[in-house]
Amino acid sequence: MALVEEYDFIVCGAGTAGPAVAARLAEDPTLSILLIEAGQDNVNLENTQMKLSRGKFLGGSSAVNGTLMVRGMRQDYDDWEALGNPGWGSSQMWHYFNKSETFHSEPWFKEEEGAHGKSGPIHTSLHPNAPITEAMMKSFIEKGMPLVEDMFASGRTTVGVGHCARSVWQGERSTGAQYVRDSFDPEKRWRHVNLKKVFGHTVSRVILDDSMRAVGVETIIGDGGDKKVFRCKKEVILSLGSYSSPKTLLLSGVGPKEDLYEVGIRPQVDVPGVGKNLEDHLTVFLFYEVKQGYTSDHLFHGSNFDKAREEWRRSRTGTLSRSHFGAFAFTRLDERLRKHSLWNDELRKSQATTGRDPMGLLPNQPHVEYFTTERYAAPKHYANPPPEGKSAFANIIELFSPRSRGYVKLKTNDPKETPIIQHNWLSDPLDVLVYAEACKLGAEVALEGSGSKDLILGAWPPEDKHTEFRTLKEWEKYVRENATTCFHPSGTCKMGPDTDPGAVVDARLKVKGVEGLRIADCSIMPKLNNGHPQAVAYAIGEKCADMIKEDWKLEARTGARL
DSSP states (O other): OOEEEEEEEEEOOSHHHHHHHHOOOOTTTTTOOOEEESTTTOOOOOTOOOOOOOOOOOTTTGGSSOBBOOOHHHHHHHHHHHHHOOOOOOHHHHHHHHHHEEEEEOOTTTOOOTTSSSSEEEEEEEOOOOOHHHHHHHEEEEEEOBOOHHHHOOOOOOOOOOOOOEETTTTTEOOOGTTBBBSSTOOOOOOOOTTTEEEEHHHHEEEEETTTTTEEEEEEEESSSSSEEEEEEEEEEEEEHHHHHHHHHHHHEEEEEEHHHHHOOOEEETTTTOOOOOOOOEEEEEEEOTTTTTGGGGGTTTTTTHHHHHHHHHHSSSSSSSSSSEEEEEEEEEETTTOOHHHHHHHHHHHHHSSTTTTSSOTSOSSEEEEESSSSSTTTTTTTOOOTTTTEEEEEEOOOOOOOOBBBEEESSTTTOOEEOOOOOSSSSHHHHHHHHHHHHHEEEHHSSTTTTTTEESSSGGGOGGOOOSSSSHHHHHHHHHEEEOOOOBOOOOBTTTTTTTTTTTTTTBBBBBTTTEEOSSSOOSSSOOOOOOOHHHOOOHHHHHHHHHHTTOOOOSHHHH
C-alpha cells in the first residue's frame, strides 16, 4: 500500500524552472513545499535518429547544457502576448530575466544599462576570447553584422555580433540547483527549511479527484516498482520539460482522447493540444582546420587535459573553467531568400494574411544565429578530435522559427516507457531553403572574412569538403545529412486563450479543464524564442511562482528571500 505525505504545493521536476517555482514559494515560511526529482542529487534528416538528452539530477538540463544566456528578441515575447497571453510581453519577461540573474561584468565589456540582473540566484559572466573568436568576430562584422556587445541580453538587435553571457561564475556552472542550495557556499547548505526535496522518484501520474482537481501525485521509486503517493492541499506544478510534462499529463488521462484510448487509458479531460506543437532548433556544425595557436585543441593532446583538469580542481581556473563557445551573431537573410520563387510565393501569402514573412517573423526578428567554438567540440564529433599538430573549430548555424512541427505521444500506458518523440525536422521545404542559405552565408563569413580566411586550411575532417561547395543544392544536401538538435524542445503544452484549440494551459499556466494543476517549463512556450531557452525557463519559473502567490494571496506573507 502506498505511503502518503501531504504538502501545500508539490513541484514535479528539479531541473531549470522547477527549483525556481519551489524556492520562491518557500519564501513564505507558513507553506510546506515538496520538490520531486527523478534523478539523484548532483549526479526528415535522411532517416536519422538523434539522442535527445535531458539532465536527470538536481539542476536538470541547466547542469548539462551549453550555459548560454541568449534571451532572444523582445518581439518574441510581445508575440506571445499578442497571441492572447496577457502578462507575457517583453517588459514582464525582462523583469523576470533580471530577477533570476546576478551578472558579473568585465572592465572591457560595454554593458547595456538595465539589461542584466544584479541579485538573482543564477550567476552569469563573460569569458576572455580565444584568438579564433577575435578573428571570427572581425569576419562577422565585415559581412554586415556590426558589433553590439550586449545584444543577447538587451533583445533589441536583429543583425549584429556580440558577447554572450554564460551561466558560469568562478569556474563553476550556476544551475537551477542554485535556487534551493547555494553551490558557492563551501558547505553547500540548503536554503529553505520548509522545502523538502525527494530524489529518485519518477512522477508516474497526477491524481485527480471526481471534480477533476489535482490532489496529489503518484511516483515510482528508483528503478523498481514500488510506488508512493504525495498529497497536496493547494496545487501541483509540473516542471518536467517538453517531453515529460506532456507524457505525465497523458498518463494522468489528460490529453487528446483518441491518443489515450489508443494506449488503453480512460480519458479524464480531453485536451487535444497535449503533446502537439513540438518545436526545436536545429544546428549544423561547419568544422574548419586552422593554423596552430588560435584554438584550445591542445587540451586533446598528451597530458594537457589531465593538467587542465587538475588546475580546475585546484583553483577553478584555466581552460576547463570556461565554456568552449566563442563569437555569437544574429542576422536576417531577406536579400538572399528573395532570389527563390518558393520564398516569394509564400511571402506574398504571409504578408497578405499576417504581415509577416513566411517563417512568421517581423523585420526585427533574426532568421538565424551563428556561434563559434574555440576548439573541436560537437555532440557527434567528440570521438574524432584533430591529432597533435592540428587544430579545428566550428561555425555553428542555428535555424530560428522553423515551420516544421512534431509531437510527443505515449508508446504504451507503462510510465517506465519512454514516449514516442517525432520532431518532423525539415519536413517543411522552406526550412530547408532558409537553412541552406544560412549555411552558405556562414561559410562565406569564415572563408572570405579577413579575420579568418588566412587562418583556415580547409574543412575538418578533410573528407567533409564543405569548403568546396558552390551551389545551394550542395548545402541543402549537407543540411539534411548533418543537422542535429540544439536540445531546445518546446511547445508541447503550449499556452494560449480558450479560443486556441491547441492550447493546454492559460496565461496563468493552469491546465485547461483541471483545477489545481499548472505547468512551468519550456513546454508552455507558444512559440520558441529566437535565442536559447535557458534564461526563458528561469523566467517562466519565476513568473509562475509570482502568479501562484497572487492567486492564493500569499505575496504579503513573504519570509526570507533568496
